Amino acid sequence: MTANLSDADRAFWTRFQLATGETARPRGVDAFGDSPEMMDELLALVLSRTKQATASLARWYVDDPEGLPKPGDLWLITDGRGVPACVTRTTRVDVMPIREVDAQFAWDEGEGDRSYDYWITEHRKFWRREAAREGFEYSDDLDVVCERFELVWKPAPSE
Numbered sequence: 001m002t003a004n005l006s007d008a009d010r011a012f013w014t015r016f017q018l019a020t021g022e023t024a025r026p027r028g029v030d031a032f033g034d035s036p037e038m039m040d041e042l043l044a045l046v047l048s049r050t051k052q053a054t055a056s057l058a059r060w061y062v063d064d065p066e067g068l069p070k071p072g073d074l075w076l077i078t079d080g081r082g083v084p085a086c087v088t089r090t091t092r093v094d095v096m097p098i099r100e101v102d103a104q105f106a107w108d109e110g111e112g113d114r115s116y117d118y119w120i121t122e123h124r125k126f127w128r129r130e131a132a133r134e135g136f137e138y139s140d141d142l143d144v145v146c147e148r149f150e151l152v153w154k155p156a157p158s159e
Contacts, residue, residue: 004029008084012155013025025074026075028075028076030075030077031079031080032046032077035080038080043078043079043080043085046151049151052108052148052151053148055109056144068095069093071092072089073089073090074087074088075089086153088150089149089150092147093145093148095145096146097143098127098144101120103116106119124140
């Protein structure tokens with residue numbers, strides 16, 4: 001996976017390793033959302049530790065040689081311009097139909113008013129955009145990967 005890192009990503013990961021003593025490589029580089037503005041907004045929630053979960057369609061992992069995320073995976077999270085901003089660690093992964101996601105998970109995602117109604121409304125919009133882009137039909141019966149994570153490291157303001 002490290003071969004896919006940009007020079008900026010590699011430099012950021014090295015700073016993370018030096019600061020924490022971590023020796024593992026990142027599972028991947030990612031951002032939350034599908035627009036630069038959304039990515040910046042959701043990153044701010046991660047950095048404030050408000051957002052501690054994310055949901056992605058299971059179908060997105062079908063061709064991933066590493067499979068689904070798993071507890072312990074480290075992720076380099078970027079802002080809406082692709083600039084590295086922090087490192088998260090997956091703590092729990094559950095796969096279920098979208099219709100079975102509960103209010104606690106919606107709260108843990110930390111978005112909007114943190115209610116289930118907000119969560120399902122906004123995620124349906126997001127996944128319908130993805131379905132239109134990727135050519136599949138959206139349904140609440142699609143499997144979703146509910147991933148909980150913790151913020152492991154963000155550079156100090158002076159770094």
